[in-house]
């Protein structure tokens with residue numbers, strides 16, 4: 001008789017790890033210079049524990065339905081449900097998943113696929129995938145950051161992956177090699193929207209965006225990476241950018257905001 005196995009969750013980044021009988025020795029994602037280990041040392045929790053203290057708020061965020069955990073957990077992002085005739089996409093992911101959340105999203109048509117911008121939001125993606133019987137699209141360049149491997153994770157390669165109804169995953173890079181944004185041409189009343197996670201980070205004034213290698217540790221990106229991100233989104237039409245947190249969205253002229261922001265950033269770094 002061994003010790004029962006659990007999928008431990010890192011309390012700082014919210015990423016769930018593969019089954020183990022004891023907590024992992026460290027979190028690779030938090031040890032990376034783009035994140036940080038909690039000030040009181042590495043802490044672990046589990047989904048069962050989290051369900052006792054946290055719930056998800058499901059609400060509208062500029063025309064999309066979002067799910068975000070209350071009280072805030074780990075990085076505090078919210079996931080967005082893009083409802084589409086061919087099936088819904090869950091954009092980015094959160095750690096807490098409970099029956100109430102599953103019921104609410106099923107009532108909105110469920111989840112056909114999950115697409116994630118970068119490793120900081122891998123959260124408990126395998127739980128979500130099993131709950132909705134949906135594949136998870138993760139860029140292959142970030143494969144080494146997947147802490148709970150699963151056959152449902154589909155590593156896509158290259159610069160773009162077409163989903164359906166015009167929705168397309170675009171590799172922008174920057175913050176992570178496989179940093180992904182999703183273009184949703186039907187968004188913003190048909191003028192197009194970009195779901196950006198923090199690959200293009202919506203600034204606090206919500207009229208500009210920024211781009212960083214690390215947000216918590218304030219490590220900027222070189223000019224060549226900024227050019228690459230701008231070039232990746234330049235062919236797309238979008239008036240709106242959905243950022244990573246509740247209401248952190250650029251709600252008009254978002255493409256102009258990306259151009260202006262890239263120029264400003266490059267001036268600042270010389």
Ligand SMILES: [Zn+2]
Pocket residue numbers: 010011012013014015027028029030031
């Ligand atoms: Zn972590």
Ligand SMILES: [Zn+2]
Pocket residue numbers: 118120175198
């Ligand atoms: Zn991040």
